[in-house]
Amino acid sequence: MSQLLGPSPWQGRSTVNETAAELDAADPLAGIRDEFELPDGIYLVGNSLGALPKAARTYVNTELDRWSTLGVEGHFTGELAWKDYHELLTDQLAALVGAEPTEVVAMNALTVNLHLLMVSFYGPTPERHKILIESHAFPSDHFAVESQIRQRGFDPEESLVLVEPREGEELLHPDDILAAIAEHGSELALVMLPGVQYYTGQVLPMADIVAAGHKVGAVVGFDLAHAVGNVELHLHDWDVDFAAWCTYKYLNSGPGGVAGAFVHERHVADQNLPKFVGWWGTNVETRFEMATEFDATRTVESWQPSNAAVLPLATLRASLDVIDKAGGIAAMRAKSERQVTFFDRRLAETLGDRVENITPSPLAERGCQFALRVVNGDGKRVFEELEKARVLCDWRYPDVIRVAPVPLYNSFADIDRFVDILDGIVQ
């Protein structure tokens, strides 16, 4: 745990009337911002690409130096031996998603992992062939699911179930998700939903979705791209079957960083699951004997087909060490909840009903992302003006400006300044 943290650092601090300066002064994570290199301006776009941890340069340089001096021997030499490098990250990733170390691996990219996991967890039969996703799923997930359905000889017209927000609404009603799962019941092979919806920032009730899916005999997997490093997760205890996430958002691994995958230990032990495998999934003890009989490792690493991409893993390792220094996800979330509450208050008192946030209000149903919509105005133009003012945020069609104060490196003052700039533009 971080030295920075006292038992209840936020105790007695309300966000009801304290200023940004007072909240920053009381923030036990304020010093963690110094661990990052931030672009000029106000960086509020960790929902898309996290900031660069300063230590990433050192961690990458270490591997470049090892490569320079050791050459191929770097694979086998010392504590940082490349053949095992991905394992250096396992415990920290497991802590972030609430998993056992045997259930988590850093490998590949997110969509690749979703495909590899669907090979194992989508086993359609003529009776049970449907996959339930949300109608506004991230396009890559939608494409991946459709292609898996076709690949197995089924038709998305019949096998793809889309759960939608109600007419005229943005957010998914948890009850509607659970009702759709029950309705498709015995025809449902797989439920695959986001932990946090990428557009609205809505957190879905993952434990309830798993229970509902399992009740009808379906497998339940999650895309945690916008959830990991943002909200607390308990994948093992929730009995999630599988999950995958990218690490370039709230885990700050850099563009195209190595993704993560989770498979529940119930399935890790199952040697009969279909899998697309490669040499890196075989028993470490015998991997280099080059036998052609696949002897699966007894961890989720048996899903890892290729040797690890060490240089991008080094940047991720640097970021995970910063997260540890900050006290882990519980400490980050404690600050994030204050920032979100402060942001809500500043938006309401400054912009009133000129800007609406479509993200749910209750803290339990949101992470750090805000999905702002300009009421009666040209949102795209407002976004462009924000860019000109060096506010880094992002625009998502049709009409949302996504803004995410990230507790590791954003201050309360960033939020304050953002609201003032937005107010000036919207005026």
Ligand SMILES: Cc1ncc(COP(=O)(O)O)c(C=O)c1O
């Ligand atoms: C929710 C979600 N799913 C999938 C992806 C695609 O990720 P990748 O390009 O790493 O496969 C993204 C990328 O931002 C995403 O936000």
